[in-house]
Amino acid sequence: MRLDVVTIFPEYLEPLNVSLVGKARARGQLGVHVHDLRQWTYDRHNTVDDTPYGGGPGMVMKTDPWGDCLDQVLADGYDSGAHGPVMVVPTPSGRPFTQELAVELAAQPWLIFTPARYEGIDRRVMDEYATRIPVHEVSIGDYVLAGGEAAVLVITEAVARLLPGVLGNAESHRDDSFAPGEMANLLEGPVYTKPPVWRGRAIPDVLLSGHHGKIARWRRDEALRRTAANRPDLLERTEASAFDKKDRET
Numbered sequence: 375m376r377l378d379v380v381t382i383f384p385e386y387l388e389p390l391n392v393s394l395v396g397k398a399r400a401r402g403q404l405g406v407h408v409h410d411l412r413q414w415t416y417d418r419h420n421t422v423d424d425t426p427y428g429g430g431p432g433m434v435m436k437t438d439p440w441g442d443c444l445d446q447v448l449a450d451g452y453d454s455g456a457h458g459p460v461m462v463v464p465t466p467s468g469r470p471f472t473q474e475l476a477v478e479l480a481a482q483p484w485l486i487f488t489p490a491r492y493e494g495i496d497r498r499v500m501d502e503y504a505t506r507i508p509v510h511e512v513s514i515g516d517y518v519l520a521g522g523e524a525a526v527l528v529i530t531e532a533v534a535r536l537l538p539g540v541l542g543n544a545e546s547h548r549d550d551s552f553a554p555g556e557m558a559n560l561l562e563g564p565v566y567t568k569p570p571v572w573r574g575r576a577i578p579d580v581l582l583s584g585h586h587g588k589i590a591r592w593r594r595d596e597a598l599r600r601t602a603a604n605r606p607d608l609l610e611r612t613e614a615s616a617f618d619k620k621d622r623e624t
């Protein structure tokens with residue numbers, strides 16, 4: 375997979391050099407190319423913004439720097455086979471970023487992120503590229519950031535961990551809260567490791583029992599408990615499981 379990121383704060387993307395994404399890059403599983411939008415400005419002040427038509431607070435990011443930069447990113451190209459690139463535009467007014475969308479994006483060979491600042495990018499830029507490639511406007515949550523770079527870090531990590539061979543233990547994302555299966559749509563329950571007692575706090579006996587059926591049942595019960603407490607809305611989507619059916623029989 376190739377990622378291109380266009381930003382006025384390239385240093386904001388340095389976390390993509392460390393940890394899971396950094397390792398995937400070092401192994402050649404992921405290519406990340408960060409572009410400083412100001413390299414596509416030609417005035418003395420490297421201007422990327424201007425006042426909004428119609429008035430109102432703040433500034434809007436200008437068309438030309440984005441157009442010149444994105445044309446070059448597309449022209450530099452990448453052999454992504456039948457699929458061309460997909461543009462991902464972080465915005466408070468976008469489609470909610472979910473595990474489902476992460477899976478969808480992880481299947482793409484080439485993503486181009488366009489994190490903006492100020493009040494956003496002149497709408498004509500997205501309209502222009504939507505005639506050539508898929509453009510997804512994506513929100514990472516119902517809160518307001520000052521720009522899109524943090525969203526790029528979030529989306530990139532959620533997508534990279536789904537790439538084959540990137541997560542050490544291939545099983546790791548099998549039990550994701552939002553992945554299909556027994557724990558689908560349930561929040562993760564508590565996890566424990568050595569020592570068996572810490573400051574007088576022991577771990578649940580069932581986890582030392584070696585009884586995998588009981589352990590699996592306990593983990594689902596804990597996940598249900600936490601989901602009911604923190605995300606009751608998810609319980610609407612939770613399929614009755616084998617455990618629940620067994621409950622009803624007993």
Ligand SMILES: Nc1cc(-c2ccc3ccn(Cc4ccccc4)c3c2)n[nH]1
Binds near residue numbers: 491493
């Ligand atoms: N989920 C999510 C995404 C963002 C986001 C993404 C990109 C940008 C670019 C500029 N801003 C600031 C802004 C504040 C309010 C209205 C419009 C723009 C951004 C915010 N906030 N929250």
